[in-house]
Amino acid sequence: MKYLVLILSLTLCVSRLQAADSKMSWSLTTSVLSQYIGEGGSVFSEDPELITDLIAFKGDWYAGLWVATGLKGGSYTKSYANDYDPYVGWARAFGPVKYEITAIYFAISDLRLIRDDIWVLDQKVSFSKCPVVQPYIKVRSAFEIGSKSFERGMFVWAGIGKSIALGESKLSLDLSTAYSDGAYGKDSGWIFGRAYAGLTMPLSKNLSVMPSFMYQVPASGQKGNPRGFTNGNEVVAGISITRKF
Numbered sequence: 354m355k356y357l358v359l360i361l362s363l364t365l366c367v368s369r370l371q372a373a374d375s376k377m378s379w380s381l382t383t384s385v386l387s388q389y390i391g392e393g394g395s396v397f398s399e400d401p402e403l404i405t406d407l408i409a410f411k412g413d414w415y416a417g418l419w420v421a422t423g424l425k426g427g428s429y430t431k432s433y434a435n436d437y438d439p440y441v442g443w444a445r446a447f448g449p450v451k452y453e454i455t456a457i458y459f460a461i462s463d464l465r466l467i468r469d470d471i472w473v474l475d476q477k478v479s480f481s482k483c484p485v486v487q488p489y490i491k492v493r494s495a496f497e498i499g500s501k502s503f504e505r506g507m508f509v510w511a512g513i514g515k516s517i518a519l520g521e522s523k524l525s526l527d528l529s530t531a532y533s534d535g536a537y538g539k540d541s542g543w544i545f546g547r548a549y550a551g552l553t554m555p556l557s558k559n560l561s562v563m564p565s566f567m568y569q570v571p572a573s574g575q576k577g578n579p580r581g582f583t584n585g586n587e588v589v590a591g592i593s594i595t596r597k598f
Contacts, residue, residue: 376411377409377410377411378409378410378411378597378598379407379408379409379410379597379598380407380408380410380595380596380597380598381405381406381407381408381595381596381598382404382405382406382408382593382594382595382596383403383404383405383406383593383594384403384404384405384406384591384592384593384594385401385402385403385404385424385591385592385593386401386402386404386589386590386591387401387588387589387590387591388400388401388402388587388589389402389421389423389433389434390567390569390587390589391433392493392508392510392531393508393531393533393536393537393544393582394531394544394545394547394569394571394575394582394583395537395582395583396583396587397421397433397434397436398423398425398433398434400423400424400425400434401423401424401425402421402422402423402424402434403421403422403423403424404419404420404421404422404593405418405419405420405422406418406419406420413443413444413445414441414442414443415441415442415443415444416439416440416441416442417439417440418437418438418439418440419436419437419438419439419440420436420437420438421434421435421436421437421438422434422435423435433461435461436459436460436461437460438457438458438459438460439457439458439460440455440456440457440458441455441456442454442455442456442475443455446481448482449480449481449482449483450478450479450480451477451478451479451480451481452476452477452478453475453476453477453478453479454474454475454476454477455474455475455477456472456473456474456475457472457473457474457475458470458472459471459472459473470498471495471496471497471498472495472496472498473493473494473495473496474493474494474496475491475492475493476491476492476493477489477490477491477492478490478491479514485515486513486514486515487513487514487515488511488512488513488514489510489511489512489513489514490509490510490511490512491509491510491511492507492508492509492510493507493508493509493510494507495507495508495536495537504535504536504537504538505536506533506534506535506536506537507533507534507536508531508532508533508536509531509532509533510529510530510531510532511529511530511531512527512528512529512530512547513527513528513529514526514527515527519552521554521555522552522553522554522555523552523553524550524551524552524553525549525550525551525552525553526549526550527547527548527549527550528546528547528548528549529546529547529549530543530544530545530546530547530572531543531544531545531547532544533582537582538580539580539581539582540574540578540580540581542572542574542575543572543574543575544571544572544575544581544582544583545569545570545571545572545575545582545583546569546570546572547567547568547569547570548567548568548569549565549566549567549568550565550566550567551563551564551565551566551593552564552565559596559597559598560594560595560596560597561594561595562592562593562594562595563592563593563594563595564590564591564592564593565589565590565591565592565593566588566589566590566591567587567588567589567590567591568586568587568588569583569586569587569588569589570586571583571584571585571586
């Protein structure tokens with residue numbers, strides 16, 4: 354059943370792109386991370402993680418498949434190291450404001466079952482033309498699919514980003530915080546403060562490498578809370594290679 358859901362999701366994504374009136378382009382990013390931490394702050398796996406992200410772009414539309422694989426295994430009962438997430442989205446700039454909306458199907462842990470799967474709708478507004486730093490806000494609405502899915506709810510991220518040109522390379526900096534209204538059966542409240550840095554270095558016209566570093570500090574209400582998203586300070590180091598087609 355789950356294979357059918359994934360196939361239908363990918364078919365829908367590709368058909369949406371084929372309907373757009375522009376040339377299609379692709380990118381493939383492969384990353385190795387020291388551990389796997391979700392956007393909501395939860396530690397999905399404390400072991401090294403392999404991430405593969407294949408994206409197709411056409412006009413304002415894009416679609417892709419995100420695959421996370423635990424390099425030391427991982428299972429439904431022990432961790433959420435493995436997931437397979439097809440997605441489709443649309444983004445457009447309106448003057449100084451950019452709006453982006455993305456629908457994602459999270460096929461978690463076991464491809465044979467949909468009991469723990471969820472789907473989410475992300476909406477992001479960013480102000481890329483602001484001087485010095487570029488603020489943004491992102492809202493995620495999460496919905497159950499299976500009998501053991503995380504409970505529905507909402508996340509809100511607020512942050513500032515900055516890109517700095519260093520010759521042909523680019524340094525990306527980001528500071529953010531997150532709030533949840535009680536999604537996934539957790540307590541509502543602020544979740545974390547997070548700092549991120551990534552240095553994109555071109556190896557050729559269509560090939561680049563990016564080392565990255567992320568540091569996350571839990572909000573005061575998360576520490577020692579069994580219904581919290583995260584409990585301690587977390588560090589994630591990674592290396593990514595991106596190939597454009």
